[in-house]
Amino acid sequence: MDFIVNNFDLWTWVIIPILIFLARIVDVSIGTIRVIFISKGFKSIAPVLGFFEVIIWLLAISQIMKNLENWVSYIAYGAGFATGTYVGMLLEEKISIGKVILRVISKKDDCEMIEELKKKYRLTIIDGQSPTGGTKAKIIFMVMKRSEVKDAVAIVNQFHPKAFYTIEDVKYALDDGANPVQKRNVFSFYRKSK
Template identity: 45%
Template sequence: MDAWVFSSVLLPLFIFFARIADVTLGTMRIILVNRGMKYAAPALGFFEILIWLLAIGQIFSNVTNYVNYVAYASGFAAGNYIGILVEEKIAMGLAVVRIITQRDATSLIGTLRSSGYGVTVMDAQGMAGPGKVIFTVVRRKNVPDVVRKVHEISPKAFYSVEDVRHAAEGTFPQAMYQRRDIRLLKYFRKGK
């Protein structure tokens, strides 16, 4: 193989894809750390750093090849983007959706409950007068469905979405329950 092709094309491509892999793993590792997954996070960290060492080793072995620097930085940027896409696709964990309405929320509450979501409602008093504060804890993959229902039924309602690290009990749509989710809930209930 021609040395120029290796140093100017193949090696930068290797570095680029290695950086995509290690940064994507790093993104996932941080998410797992935030979720308290103390076994999966270190395992991902091991492979993240192993891949990083391979990439940085090639940079230092070919320190005069500036194409490698561009590949390294480009791989880092692309890895961040791909890591976010992967995380959005997986949508691990739970989120609390807090909805504040300025008017009667009976229809919204009924729609959420009929969809199988657990709903907690409190009376509230805001600047515009009385309203309701509605809380629902849902799987992150179900947040778009809840937000869509809020927009359809109460388009002027204020809502916020926050990640939930741990939760016990709860009401979730039965069609969306999976064995893995049941095992996770039992695991966290035991306090492990």
């Protein structure tokens, strides 16, 4: 037992794997956020995030290359990647950047629901029917911020819990049909007003 305790290298077998694990969580989470920013049109911050993502990755992989015999580092690297992916998904949900389209298909008369939704959102309503021509339905379209989806779905569920709805990302939308929605820069809060 004394042989194991005396020859156990705490730095190699515990500290380095923990640092690799944490580095992978951070760099994979940054990578996830970077991809989200690119897809939402925030292209100015993506290179900065990419820089830090790669620097952190290089630090992690260099420790593995220095300690190739340390199998615990391999496990830490893989576990850090998996955990970083999960953390990145959680961050993506919390950030809620961009706009979505909420499409609600209802087979019943939802005048109250429509009136309640009109108080907070702009709607487009289309009459529809099933392919056989029997069942009539209302199709309601709403473009909104991702952060507003939960409230809109709560209104739909309040009036019609069995309504079918879909949510899709919107890359670009026009506001009022005439003025384009301002593309928000992540650093826009630093700008002085004109």
